[in-house]
Amino acid sequence: MPVKLLLDGAMGTQLQNLGLRPGETPELWNLTRPKDVRAVHEAYFAAGADAVYANTFGANAAKYHGDAPLEDVVAAGIGIAREAAKAAPCESRRLVALDIGPTGRLLKPSGDFEFDAAYDAFAAQVRAGAGADFIAIETMGDLYELKAAVLAARENSSLPVLATVALGEDGKLLTGASVECVAALLEGLRVDALGLNCGFGPDRMLEYVKRLAAATSLPIAVKPNAGLPQVVDGRTVFTVGPEAFASDVAALVEAGASLVGGCCGTTPAHIAAVKKAIPADASTVRPMPAERTVVTSGSRAVEIPENDTVIIGERINPTGKKKLREALSSGDVAYVLREAVSQADAGAHILDVNTGVPGIDEPAVLDATIQAVQSVTDLPLQIDTSDPKALERALRHYNGKALVNSVNGKEESLSAVLPLVAKYGGAVVALTLDESGIPPTADGRLAIAKKIVSRGAEYGLKPRDFVVDVLCLAVSAEAESANTILEALGRVKAELGCRTCLGVSNISFGLPARPLLNAAFYTMALARGLSAGIVNPLAADMMTAYRAFRALTARDLACGEWIDANKDWSPATAAVAVRASAQSRESASGESPLSDAIRHGLKADAAAAARSALAGGAKPLDVIGGGIVPALETVGKGFEAGRVFLPQLLMAAEAAGAAFDVVRAALPAQEKGSVKGPVVIATVKGDIHDIGKNICRALLENYGFKVIDLGRDVPPETVVAAARREKARLVGLSALMTTTVGAMAETVRLVHEELPGCKVTVGGAVLTADYAAKIGADNYSKDAMGLVRYAESLFAT
Amino acid sequence: MTVDLAEIARYMRMGRSVPEGALAERVEKLRDEALAAIRPARVWRRFPVEGGAIGSGGLRIEISGTLAKHLGDCRAAYLVCGTIGAAFDAFQRRVSVSSGADALIAQATGAALIEKFMDGVEDEIREELAPGESLLQRYSPGYGDFPLEAQRALLGLVDAPHAVGVSLTGSLLMVPSKSVSAIIGIRRVAPENEPETQQ
Known part of the structure; x- marks a missing residue:
């Protein structure tokens, strides 16, 4: 495969060799020592580079604190590179890149830097660098900051964008994202090329270039360091010489990289050696990876698979949930976060987030809720709203590549939602309904799905970007509903090549014993190839159906997950075990099982003891007044007297809380308001x-x-x-x-x-x-x- | 790297008490999860102490007040920054959602881990000392009258954002939260009576 572009090598370490001191701002040399900067560019052109990165790496408004205006520093940097390009040998492509590095600030939620502030910092740099031929965003260690930089480049210029990230020792970004995560985000944001720079030498990059080649069809760029940095006599040095560097880079090209250069420690000699080592007429064609539907958070990529299935947790949706409605209206973030964490713990792969409560400012609440949920879980989210304004704001601030819920066949929806998905990246749920409603037949639903996918193509979206929801109607109202859904599921996959999803529990609406019916239908849908069930992961029957399906169809290797989830199973496991442990302590301490469990901070035991007290005929208020409150009081007094420590107090309080919840559920409604x-x-x-x-x-x-x-x-x-x-x-x-x-x-x-x-x-x-x-x-x-x-x-x- | 329950207990203000029973189980479980989440990273650089300061240009740490007293006549010092990483913060946020006890345990575990890690970093630094040199104790912005504002220069001089992913918030907090930055003075003594390094 021919190298499309030979990029330059390091700027920073070259300037250090010319006398740049630690703490000095390298970009100021564009104004104070332009000849030295130009000499570095000229040496790279002379070595055979097609493109050089201007000396603008740290010139973003968040990081740059020099006396001269940022605009002047950036423009001068581009100007110097341009002069060097004009003087370069004519066999070079003589391109100049605006170089954009990180802000040096950590974005929310781990830091305090706002996404919009990062965007503004990059946008100013992009506007000042308008004279470049392309934009090179590099050394990014945080997917979220990377997204801000790419959006700033896209929205403030029409230049091509090349984006590369720096991996840590463990092959991930500082914030934990894998290369697959990076590829999914950057493809979604429509960069022109992506890849890796800095971090380590070319030998260590090979594994990750191979993985990138399997994850993206975009051109891959690499700019490795000249090996790992080593400290010799108090100075940082890079020890891989030009020949060794070039031979390792050749392997990266073989693996699929087509834009190559060097980062820290590389010199014009390294670039010259690469030029010599990689024949310009090599013509291996890189095989394109399979089409996959991938969504991500800031650190985790989840594939909505063709031959397997994932769970979308449905619980953060206020429809029919009074407590969640109240929490969203009152800004009670903690309630929503508990819903997120409990679903993640239960095994969900993606979480739906819907904040559609009448009377609230949905764009603001959805945006804030998405950011809060992303601060406590690394699962990708499904942004669920019918308000295009809310969707755009949430998509923009979302850390990663989201799943959008949803677009449908109505013109109004298509023209509002598809451009947003195309701009911000993402996969989108396609609901098979249009102006005439939901077609009764599988044929009709398929026709709408086809229309949506072909309209998507006008915006550059591919079939893999759609997850088709053939819509679950209650079987109590539509006798053929389940049959129609099952037929449509199989045909969407076969005829459109799209993944599918389904809000499974609607099927049982209006019937008794809904959980049983839901689980049975879920199993049937899975057998027809359902890619993603939108279900309640806290519903044991649903999780059992999911795990059973995967164990029975060779998707759960050696039935590992099934065994793990059911290793303690027996017809009456939980009740028996808890009773036994509570009783054994009762005999030892002489306390009631409830107060004993609370004192020892045993949450499950305390709940079980409260349940058994109620079953034994105790009145709810007596269990509170005679059991829970005195036990907690004892622990509280122990804490104040220094006999009990804070973690023990908190565990006791949580056990009391669990018991209290059990009792409250048994209280008549009029007594619950206490x-x-x-x-x-x-x-x-x-x-x-x-x-x-x-x-x-x-x-x-x-x-x-x-x-x-x-x-x-x-x-x-x-x-x-x-x-x-x-x-x-x-x-x-x-x-x-x-x-x-x-x-x-x-x-x-x-x-x-x-x-x-x-x-x-x-x-x-x-x-x-x-x-x-x-x-x-x-x-x-x-x-x-x-x-x-x-x-x-x-x-x- | 790991830490034992007694170390974590100290950061939960349990004094010399060692967690038992249900608490011990919780601490062990959370410690193991924390160990899976951490990504320790460290950077250090040696600087001369010149003209009452370390560093130059826009990044200069003035040596005065309690810091000057601490460094004494040191003519060189290490600037060091270490962290257990942002993923630990994410772990702590997650477990804090549903349990105050877990929040406290996670916090204490992180504190114990970064301390242990930094002790190890000091051992690494000692490896490169010249004969006759030893390290003073770590001295961090915020100690004595050494101002928090010095964080900017300190982290800048070791290029902490790029090297280890540690940066400052607007209110001068280090993020990720379990990070340590410090000056470590280098004391020179005659080689023949080289003392043990202070702990």
């Missing part, structure tokens, strides 16, 4: 460490308080708005750093000003009672138990 609160809690603006706040939330909840948890880095206005909406009498604020207590003071002030009568309690590592009083807080708690005591006293009045 929840205390609400308490609105938040970590203040600028502070992203929320451990203390989370501990307080857990303890408050387990002491029976309703908690609205606004999360971390929360602006004062948001706290006030939530407290006002919830009519909260207590706001709890946490701050860890001396640098963020200012934001706490401002929040206290604003709450008091806007909501007279609402108390504010504060806590956090750097706070003291004196300081709390100074900023006007009504209370200071030194720990979570102190907060519970304060809340109890406040709500007792």
